[in-house]
Amino acid sequence: MTEVKAVEIKAKLIPIYIMGKKYEVPETLTIMKAIEYAGYQYIRGCGCRGGVCGACSTVYRKPGSYKIMSGLACQTVVEPEMYLTQIPFYPAIRSTYTFEKLTGKPEEVFDLYHELFRCVACNACSKVCPMDVEVMDYIAALKRGDIKAAAEISFDCIQCGLCASRCMGELPQYHIAQLARRINGRYLTPQAEHLKTMVANIEAGRYQESLTGLKVMDINMLKETYTAREMEPATGGEDWIPKENIGL
């Protein structure tokens, strides 16, 4: 019988600086986990832990470079000698508007966000964006009234606010981009005709009967109905359609 030895694998510890104080943390951790490893507990500045909510934006510097770096704490792995600061929120004015009263004209965006025209194309916004959005380019698109382009360029924005934190023109870029995407969705993108028909059908009570039926079932009956539901066969061809075509 061969002897099996338990091998202890230890990650190397590296020094990082959290708000100026030095900590030794395992080199395999993300910034977020490293900060927790160092003893901090997140009350804010942490959301989805999956890189989409924009709550854990972090700025940092590394030795030997004047560059400001940025990343999401939940996605970025620590590096030796990182100087870190969390910026979970950055104040940026969001203009108020009644969306239904807008018509999708560029002038409406200009009126709501005069600051747009303070942009000098310095590009600090794009450089700091943890999602690599070309922020300066969507601001440029908006200045020439191209709301559609702005909506498309800003698509990956997670509204973390780092762009606004770096802007010498004091623009709230991410709020302006959100308005652009809303206008694009409502006024500039072709509307799906079949969706309108479907909504009308639902409002006319298409599913009322079956929903009411489900509501009055007891638990066993519900289970039975669920088990007996018609399913697409694993070997079904492209042309398979359900007998009761209620969803379409």
Added chain:
Amino acid sequence: MKISYYPGCTLKTKAKNLESSALACLDALGVEYEELPRWNCCGAVYSLSDDDLIHLIAPVRDLIRVQEQGFDTVLTLCSMCYNTLARANELMKNDEVKRGTINDFMDEEPDYKGEIKVVHFLDFIRDEIGWDKLKANVKNPLNGMKLAPYYGCTLLRPGDVSIDKSNSPVVFEECMEALGAEIVKFPKAIECCGSYQVLGNPEAALKVSNDIITEATAFGAEAMALTCPLCDYNLGHRQEEMLKKYEGTKALPMFYFTQLMAVALGVDPENYNLDLNQAVSQEFLKGKNLLEKVST
């Protein structure tokens, strides 16, 4: 021949009639153009402060984009954009210290040394097409139109970016003449329309604009050709105010020169976008039978 084209923001909003007519003319003249795939506002006004380098970042970035696009010349239509881009280019060419500062600041872009040539539609037609070829392409000459070409400031000043002799330019007149217009030369053709004074001192701007219009009328003009959206705002869109305020001022139809060129070259009238001009301008062309002629 293919050229890079920088439109400018105003041509995408308030001055669509300048862009649509100009591009239709390029098509008619067989010039291939490619709009810059990435561009930002040029800044609109060239900063006169000697050390205000931050306002040069935008135009220089646009020139770098032209290089990225693979062209050595960029065509502009708006005379403000022309001026801003051309002056930024001159500085990058000639001022080694400022060039270094600007290139260092834009550390995410390749260094730029003023390699791009910035041209305006007018000097481009003069130098690359020529008046003879332009004339040969005219289908509906502007015969009988007493036209006053108005340069404004930014195509002519300062001298190092002027598209012609600063004080005695002829390029605009020659261009309109080739299209068949009867040229009305008037001294204020190279004076300022009031420009951005319309924001801080609208009354003063209105007065200089009114002086320009009354002088052109006195010299016999029945219409004016413009190159600049801001001139169009001051001289065209504020005419109603002028007519109310100044006795003796007569309404003067205003056109972008590219609109008149489009009419003369007989391009599809939907490219004129005359609904963005004053009503009096559209009426004037109808009166000259130039709209009907084209559509037949």
